[in-house]
Amino acid sequence: MASTSDPSLPPDTTPPRRGRPPAGARDAREAAILDAALQELIEYGYEGVTMLGVARRASASKQTLYAWFGDRDGLFAALIARNADASATQVSSALESAADPGEVLRHYARGLLTLLTGPASVALNRAAMTSAPLAARLLHEGRHRIGPLVERYLADLADAGVLDVDDPEAAFELLYGLVVQDTQIRVLLGEDPPDAADVAARADRAVARFLRLTAANPGR
Amino acid sequence: MASTSDPSLPPDTTPPRRGRPPAGARDAREAAILDAALQELIEYGYEGVTMLGVARRASASKQTLYAWFGDRDGLFAALIARNADASATQVSSALESAADPGEVLRHYARGLLTLLTGPASVALNRAAMTSAPLAARLLHEGRHRIGPLVERYLADLADAGVLDVDDPEAAFELLYGLVVQDTQIRVLLGEDPPDAADVAARADRAVARFLRLTAANPGR
DNA sequence: TATGATTCGTACCAGCGAGTACGATTTCTG
DNA sequence: CAGAAATCGTACTCGCTGGTACGAATCATA
Known part of the structure; x- marks a missing residue:
């Protein structure tokens, strides 16, 4: 159910992933985005879920969300x-x-x-x-x-x-x-x-x- | 449960009520506003209820809503x-x-x-x-x-x-x-x-x- | 290695709604 | 009757969010 990194770990210093992702990662990536969306939903409720918030939590871009899921x-x-x-x-x-x-x-x-x-x-x-x-x-x-x-x-x-x-x-x-x-x-x-x-x-x-x-x- | 005028009646030509209301009308007016709010809630849902919508349905002003109820x-x-x-x-x-x-x-x-x-x-x-x-x-x-x-x-x-x-x-x-x-x-x-x-x-x-x-x- | 595909981050636009301000109007009170 | 009080309608500000556009970066492929 958890979806974000463990806060007890050292702070994530990896620069944000950029560019075309490695092949075959699509399914895992999609699952990660849905995890992020669910977590936002749990924390903020339906109206509180924003596309930007989901994108940020999943380290994805808004545009990817729109490309993959159409709209909200x-x-x-x-x-x-x-x-x-x-x-x-x-x-x-x-x-x-x-x-x-x-x-x-x-x-x-x-x-x-x-x-x-x-x-x-x-x-x-x-x-x-x-x-x-x-x-x-x-x-x-x-x-x-x-x-x-x-x-x-x-x-x-x-x-x-x-x-x-x-x-x-x-x-x-x-x-x-x-x-x-x-x-x-x-x-x-x-x-x-x-x-x-x-x-x-x-x-x-x-x-x-x-x-x-x-x-x-x-x-x- | 009804709160608005019967649509089968001739269109309401009375000009909108203005100015200080007659004394003692406060309770009925408040009930009318709550009726309007409930009706809006039933029709549009929580997030769909707007202060302006309630005010209009009750023929009240937004400022009265804020004065009487504080906020949304x-x-x-x-x-x-x-x-x-x-x-x-x-x-x-x-x-x-x-x-x-x-x-x-x-x-x-x-x-x-x-x-x-x-x-x-x-x-x-x-x-x-x-x-x-x-x-x-x-x-x-x-x-x-x-x-x-x-x-x-x-x-x-x-x-x-x-x-x-x-x-x-x-x-x-x-x-x-x-x-x-x-x-x-x-x-x-x-x-x-x-x-x-x-x-x-x-x-x-x-x-x-x-x-x-x-x-x-x-x-x- | 060169070209194309995919994605991230940022910037931008448009619309909407909460809350505020104000003049106009009516009623209450002294 | 005159001033105060209460209310309506309109206009305004401000912040936020859905959705779009674009350059930069990275990977795949030939």
Whole structure:
């Protein structure tokens, strides 16, 4: 997540990079710029992010930003796309474990809470709140892509007779509500995010409740 | 909630009000300015609200805005305070009914969902996401003032033996999660708010689940 | 080695909005 | 009725940011 040089290191005396860069460095350079943009976003918020600020933090030039990302919105779009990819792969891997469903769900719930209260997600969601196109992107590449993954998992559990769930989408929303409660909105509004222990406790409690509400228990 | 003149009326030919206003009009005038500010906020978002725009919509002068509210932040602070007051009184009245607890909770839950997905709350929450001082105010005058009201109600139900609740705050958060789920965040990100029937259905289902998880049922 | 491609840094322009100043107008108060 | 008070509308300053232009520097390539 860090993107700038460690301040404890001796001050960077290298003169600014100039001229055509070595071949093959484009991807790393682009990632560095997105890192810089995310960091600026975390520190200053959507409206506080300036193209000049991002360029400076990445030791790039404004013109490169415009050449690569088109304009300011393009930069944020790229940022959202990258983070959505990371989130989706994380959730997928969490759900692909073959462990006991309760364990899988607890793992997923902890990951969800950690993700949603993490600085990147918080900054991006805050930004999206003030920009309709960004919000659409975030919803499209985030929730609307990750939700179905979980819904399919829950539907599979229902097919296997573990859960008594007829509407996977509703079940996903129930699980979400039990896990997240008002934590996300409070963190978005500036409260401190829960620590790891808190996250684990909340997640485990939520999953227990979820199972209590949806478990197929014919023998009771 | 409306604040400007009905566009179906004949065009307003009255010349702009000038000079010292009649005595005692201050309160209504201030409310009109806050209405205008809220409307601008709903239409254009936090960064899109300009002092000139608010002044024009309220047929006031920028200087009056500055004289009464100090600066831009002061205007928003006043807006938050007024809306928080309205919300608090609404919740209080909902909880003070002497009806069956389930009925009271359903009523409260419907009101909560309607409130949180309404244009005023959505606009204010979005604004708060991009301004830490605003967020602190919203949290302080909103959630941190309304939450305890509900918690006390739940604690009373526990004392009366209706609910099996040892931590009223946790119980409030559970109820909140069951009711709101991901509805608020989705509306904040631009999805259409649920209609009245949807709100009622979600609220009722949530309360049923809440009671199932917390009802004191010694005879089962 | 010579030419072209790519990038950095700086300078520049245009637009916008917060906040201020001021004259004109109306109402209040003595 | 006369002066004070409050308000409106307009005009102005000032700083900031998105976006563009251009020379200088460096690397790739033939």
